[in-house]
Amino acid sequence: xxxxxxxxELLKIxxxxxxxxxLPHLPKEHHYTALMAANALAIxxxxxxxxxxxxxxEAALLHELYGSAAPDEGMDALAGHLAHDxxxxxxxxxxxxxxxxxxxEVTARLRVSNPKYLKQAGLN
Amino acid sequence: MxxxxxxxGTPDIAAFAAAFLKKETGADGVEIHSCKRLGGGAIQENLAxxxxxxxxxxxxxxxxxxxxxxxxxxxxxxxxxEEFAVLKAAFGAGVKVPEPLWLHRDAGELGKDFYLMRxxxxxxxxxxxxxxxxxxxxxxxxLFELGGELAKLHTVRPPVASLDFLPLPDGTxxxxxxxxxxxxxxxxxxxxxTLEWALRWLELNAPASTExxxxxxDFRTGNYMVENKHLSAVLDWEFAGWSDPMxxxxxxxxxxWRFGAWEHEVGGVGGTAALARGYASISGKPVDLSLLxxxxxxxxxxxxxxxxxxAERHLSGEQPSLELALTGRMLPEIELDLIQEIQTIExxxxxxx
Numbered sequence: 501x502x503x504x505x506x507x508x509e510l511l512k513i514x515x516x517x518x519x520x521x522x523l524p525h526l527p528k529e530h531h532y533t534a535l536m537a538a539n540a541l542a543i544x545x546x547x548x549x550x551x552x553x554x555x556x557x558e559a560a561l562l563h564e565l566y567g568s569a570a571p572d573e574g575m576d577a578l579a580g581h582l583a584h585d586x587x588x589x590x591x592x593x594x595x596x597x598x599x600x601x602x603x604x605e606v607t608a609r610l611r612v613s614n615p616k617y618l619k620q621a622g623l624n
Numbered sequence: 625m626x627x628x629x630x631x632x633g634t635p636d637i638a639a640f641a642a643a644f645l646k647k648e649t650g651a652d653g654v655e656i657h658s659c660k661r662l663g664g665g666a667i668q669e670n671l672a673x674x675x676x677x678x679x680x681x682x683x684x685x686x687x688x689x690x691x692x693x694x695x696x697x698x699x700x701x702x703x704x705x706e707e708f709a710v711l712k713a714a715f716g717a718g719v720k721v722p723e724p725l726w727l728h729r730d731a732g733e734l735g736k737d738f739y740l741m742r743x744x745x746x747x748x749x750x751x752x753x754x755x756x757x758x759x760x761x762x763x764x765x766x767l768f769e770l771g772g773e774l775a776k777l778h779t780v781r782p783p784v785a786s787l788d789f790l791p792l793p794d795g796t797x798x799x800x801x802x803x804x805x806x807x808x809x810x811x812x813x814x815x816x817x818t819l820e821w822a823l824r825w826l827e828l829n830a831p832a833s834t835e836x837x838x839x840x841x842d843f844r845t846g847n848y849m850v851e852n853k854h855l856s857a858v859l860d861w862e863f864a865g866w867s868d869p870m871x872x873x874x875x876x877x878x879x880x881w882r883f884g885a886w887e888h889e890v891g892g893v894g895g896t897a898a899l900a901r902g903y904a905s906i907s908g909k910p911v912d913l914s915l916l917x918x919x920x921x922x923x924x925x926x927x928x929x930x931x932x933x934x935a936e937r938h939l940s941g942e943q944p945s946l947e948l949a950l951t952g953r954m955l956p957e958i959e960l961d962l963i964q965e966i967q968t969i970e971x972x973x974x975x976x977x
Contacts, residue, residue, distance in 0.1 A: 533946065536841065536946050536947060536950055537946060539671050539950060540946060540949070540950060543953055553850075565663060575817075579814075579815040579816075579817055580815040582815070582817045582819040582820075583816060583817050584815075584816035584820075586808065586817060586820040586821050586822070586824050587820050589950055591824075592824070592828065595821070595824065595825060595828075596970060598821060599821060599963050599966065602817065602818050602959075602963060603960070603963045603964075603967075605818075606818060606959045606960050606963060607960070609956040609961060610956045610957065613953045613954070613956050613957070614953075614956070614957055616953075617957045618884070618960075619962070620884070621960055621964060623960075624879060
């Protein structure tokens with residue numbers, strides 16, 4: 501049975517308390533830390549609520565580059581291999597296409613870390 | 625001597641500096657009126673000292689900045705004694721820097737080196753410059769000055785005896801950087817496919833270097849002081865080295881240092897034309913702006929590696945810090961910058977092919 505409120509809801513209300521109730525009473529020199537803490541809570545909240553976009557982007561990248569040899573574990577398991585192959589020039593002939601695939605994967609991570617940045621970069 | 629009046633910095637250092645100055649300047653006494661920690665500098669600690677020297681050739685009131693190492697430092701940055709030598713070389717070349725005055729080489733008395741320089745006027749804060757109400761003409765005037773200062777710095781060429789601790793690039797400066805960043809990524813030990821992709825592109829597209837000069841290594845908005853809308857001093861020399869002069873321009877113009885004002889290519893302040901004019905006014909030859917996009921990518925790459933190293937200080941448990949932790953979560957932004965800027969260059973190239 502799931503405990504309520506969910507972790508995401510707890511993070512959301514904790515963040516609101518921090519920004520709305522605590523921040524106005526903090527001396528100016530502590531605002532930066534408070535805002536950073538609020539940002540950390542927001543990232544955590546988005547990460548908990550994230551869809552499988554990142555998993556899909558990773559799978560597409562690995563499938564395109566390694567075909568059926570791609571492991572199911574996703575990027576973490578193959579990151580070292582991919583990094584090595586890129587450095588060794590194995591994908592030189594299609595560096596641009598690899599860039600597009602990496603862009604999709606980075607975009608998925610940015611949706612969690614900083615969606616506003618995506619917007620500024622003309623992506624969403 | 626009263627080192628503790630209005631002291632919010634480190635009284636030990638202030639008292640130590642007063643005794644050091646007394647000896648160094650042959651003074652009868654040194655009175656510290658205030659010692660305040662200055663903001664900025666995740667790596668260095670900067671203390672503003674307001675003091676009076678009595679007796680000797682330096683008698684009078686002085687506003688100085690004492691720069692020392694903070695508890696954590698990056699392996700890629702210079703130590704204070706080396707930075708002092710670079711600052712002297714830059715000052716000698718006519719670059720607007722806070723005049724470097726005295727170096728304390730520690731032999732165990734304090735536990736760290738420091739140096740003292742004149743306090744420059746103005747503010748280094750980036751946001752007011754980027755968001756502030758400078759007119760277009762005022763922005764261009766500031767960029768012209770920035771270009772001129774870079775050109776003066778780039779007149780310093782190896783070999784320079786006082787800078788013999790700075791390694792020369794192994795191969796061209798671009799090749800040397802690619803190798804350096806790969807080493808640093810390997811040392812952290814977490815594979816970075818996007819960074820490897822960009823490094824491979826940087827390797828395949830490395831320009832033949834035309835020259836190697838003294839470079840600042842961290843010349844960006846936020847690291848120069850502006851007073852009454854004009855450049856008053858270039859700060860933060862701990863990343864100086866021998867490199868391609870275009871590397872300094874690329875770093876200044878890289879998207880990651882525009883503070884959100886992407887439309888203003890030069891540090892979020894304005895366009896490249898005024899910068900190039902200012903540079904050429906000193907160097908006597910036009911800046912090849914066609915090389916700039918490559919070096920902007922190299923700049924973003926540099927920031928990616930620095931961000932990784934900063935995040936690692938948190939991840940390794942060496943220095944638990946919310947700010948360093950969040951720097952780790954900035955990596956996707958930097959990766960996006962890398963991919964988009966490389967794609968833009970490739971599109972331009974295809975258009976002209």
